[in-house]
Amino acid sequence: MTRAEFLDNVTSWSDLIEFCNDHECYICEDIYDKYDRDAYIDDNLRDMASDAENWQDLLSQLRNITTGYDYYLKDDYGEWVGLDDSDFDEYFHDVLDWADENGVWDDDEPDEEEPLPDDNDDDDFIVADEPMSIGELMGVCSSQLQQIGTDKQAKEAADDEAFEVFVA
Helix, strand or coil, rough: CCHHHHHHHCCHHCCCHHHHHHHHCCCCCCCCHHCCCCCCHCCCCHHHHCCCCCCHHHHHHHCCCCCCEEEECCCCCCCCEEEHHHHHHHHHHHHHHHHHHHHHCCCCCCCCCCCCCCCCCCHHHHCCCCCCCCCHHHHHHHHHHHHHHHHHHHHHHHHHHHHHHHHH
């Protein structure tokens, strides 16, 4: 994936997590969708129960699990934190920086250039009649350049005359 493709195509948590998994990027390793979070809790329910002092403690732990989000972060304290769009933007930029630093981008493919026509394929080109020849074009340009020079000299002379009147 090129950097441009990443910027254009990675627009959701699932895209970002997939990119991280494909490139062995650790940044999103503690982010779970709601189904994976539930599976994680189910798998670790026994450990939670054995760590709890009693069933009320276990119930309290389960009630304190954040809900209502599509994606969650399991933080360093084992708590589940709901993630929103602003969190996505932060993680997106962190992953982008990581990818820049680790050189994971594919090279941008150069635009395909159209092949130059063979000199032998003169039959493929239609040459239209020009309204004037190259010589005529050069003559017109030359006369316009002379006119510009003449106009410039006339303006300078008028400015000089106005200055002399002003000074006097």
